[in-house]
Amino acid sequence: MSTSNNKEEAQGWNLLKLPSRSASITTSKEDRERLRMRGLLPAGQVTMEAAVEALMEQIRDKSTDLERYILLHSIQDGCEKIYFAALMKYTKELMPIVYTPTVGQACLDWHRIYRHTPRGLYLSLEDIGHVKEALQNWPEKNIKVIVVTDGERILGLGDLGVNGMGIPVGKLALYTGKFPCAGIDPAYCLPVQLDVGTNNEALRNQPTYMGLRRQRERGPSYDQLVKEFIEAAKEEYGSSVLIQFEDFGNKNAFRLLETYSQNTCCFNDDIQGTAAVALAGLIASKKLTKRELEDETFLFFGAGEAGTGIAELVASYIAEKTSKSKTQAREKIWLFDSQGLITSQRAGDLAHHKKPFAHDFSGSSAPSSLAEAISLLRPTGLIGASAMPKVFNEEVCRKMGEINERPIIFSLSNPTSKAECTAQEAYTWTEGRCVYSSGSPMQGLTINGRDLIPGQGNNAFIFPGLGLAALAAGAKRIDEECLLIAARVLASNVDQASLDKGTIYPPVSKIRQVSTSIACEVANYMFDKGLATKEKPKDLGTYVQKLMFDPN
Known part of the structure; x- marks a missing residue:
């Protein structure tokens, strides 16, 4: 080869x-x-057109989305140009197959649907001391973007070990092509799975499971593998290679980001990408609620990577907009985890990423149920990132509607089976008044003759543009301002026709245009703030366009 x-x-x-x-x-x-x-x-x-139409005919003949996923990726294994040409032309139809929600089922079944073709690198604890050698075995040498997971927290499905490889593969499909993404050449993209064992005993005991048959490593060997991988990647592909952390567990996600973000071009999509896309939805929602973000009171149900990541970025946006300190900006942002409302009385027992939101609570005892917390705190926005299906029940949604004329209800957990509530439920229980967003595609509803179409807070609106910006600038690192810029650009791309239907994100058909706009704005910031290693081109827009891959 x-x-x-x-x-x-x-x-x-x-x-x-x-x-x-x-x-x-x-x-x-x-x-x-x-x-x-x-x-x-x-x-x-x-012709490419005929090949694409033949593929789509086969896809539509399949009876399940998983079968469609397998067929699509079999085509990708053989000819990526046909694969990406299909995604470019049939974005809305194929995006839920390539990524959420179908990728969740694909990861659950990865050991059964493995196609015996090289699709990314698997680096295990047994490769410590030989990681550079493993990278050198990959046939493509000009890698620009790496998506890496250790498989511990795949979507809302938990620890799937090496079956988590479906996530980096899917994410990089969204980076590539002329379709919903940044148009980065697939030859520049590398999916990586770190195999450190799995605590999913049932999966581990499957005869066809392909990973290490041991419990998940928690000690020094884990950090040694991660460190060797990052150092080898930078040595092989250059210091500006973008490393995207994906679906790591809470115990590692925050500390790895903190450890490497100052000296490596990296970001965590679950913490930062989710935060940026959610913030964009909140910014766009102002046109419907007629409230400024600094006047909102937010209650987050779920205080893991996604929940605290969104909360922190919202606080940063409010602080920047109002000249308040970030501590002041956090005062109207409350978090609710598996133990109840997070308050200062619990501060001693909290993980470090939750402590900034441990506020004083004036009541005799903190509320233990979500409905009670809503009654006492009277939030204007309820944001779910818990992977607990149906927790936003009728009582919860009706309470939000009683307190607010236009309540914000975001049900962001993936896949669809883990959503806190559906769009139809939220619209029905608030008489169509809520501003709703989901993490997976949802069906809309017609209420009183008005068509309501939910927006999907899909990270694919954010991370491909960030990746293209990093590629364009040869970025040294990605800081918080990059995420704020990306969120503002995304929000600015929501038109009035969408807002009239309650949709607070652009249509999927515009996602490539959005990614290009994000890439230009973020890259411009990187050049101006000394985060770039390349010289700023005279025409940044044209330069970014020339970097983009066309499968035709």
């Missing part, structure tokens, strides 16, 4: 076996001759 950076040097059989080079039945006869492919393909050339 060719290991060259030059696409023209991969030839013949090796070209057919290297998906990112994407030779296929769509390859022109001239290119077939030049690339020494005589006899390796049928004589006739099929």
Whole structure:
């Protein structure tokens, strides 16, 4: 298999076996001759359009989304250009197959649907001391973006060990192509799974489970593997290679981000990407609620990576907008976890990421139920990031509607089966008055003749644009202001027609346009603030466009 950076040097059989080079039945006869492919393909050339339509016909014939996922990724394994051309043309139809919610089921079944094709690197505890060697075994050498997981907290599904590889694969599909993403060449993208064991005993005992059959490592060996991986990645691919942490457990997610964010171009999508997309939704919701964010009172149900990440970024936005301190900005943001409302009385027993939101509570005892907390705190916004399905029940939603004319209700947990409530439930129980957002696609509802269409707070609106900005600037690191910029740009792309239907995010069809806008604004900031290693181009917009991959 060719290991060259030059696409023209991969030839013949090796070209057919290297998906990112994407030779296929769509390859022109001239290119077939030049690339020494005589006899390796049928004589006739099929147009890309015809190949895509044939693929879509097969997809629509499948009876389940998991079958559609397997077919799509079998095509990706063989010819990425056809795969991405299909995603570009049929974004709205295929995005839920490629990522949420279908990717959750794919991860649960990864050991059963494994296609025996190399799709990313698996680095285990047994590779300590040899991680650089493993990276060198990957055929593509000009890697720009890495998405890495240790499989501990896959969506709301928990510890799936090496089955978590479906997440980096799916995330990088959203980075690539001309479709809902940043248009980064797939040859620049590398999915990585860190295999440190799994505490999911039932999965571990499956005969076809492919990971280490041991409990999850919690000690020094874990940190050694992560450190060696990051150092080797920077050495192999350059100090500006973007490393995106994905679906790490709380115990590691915050500390790894804190450890590496100052000297590595990295970010955690569950903490920071989710925060930026949720903040964008809140900024856009002002046009419906007629309230400023600094006047809202927020109650978060769920105080893990997503919940505290959103809360911190909202506090930063309010502090920047009002010139308040961040401590002051946090005063109207409350968190509710598995033990109840987080208050100063619990501060001694709290994880460090929760402590900034441990406020004094004036009542004789803190509320232990969500409904009681709503009655006492009277929040204007309720944000779910708990992976606890149906916890926003009728009582909860009706209380929010009684307190507020336009309550904000965000049910952000993924996949759909873990959502705190559906859009139809929230709209029904608030008589269509709530401003609703979900983490997975949801069906809308017609109330009193008005069509209500929920917006999906999909991280794909944020992280591909950040990645493209980092690539354009050769970023040294990604700071909080990058996330605030991304959120503001996303919110500014919501048009009045969408708002009239209660939708606080742009349509998926605009996601590439949004990503490009985010990339330009964030890259401009990186250049101006000394976070870039490249020289700022005269026409940043044109430069960013030229970086984008076109599968046609």
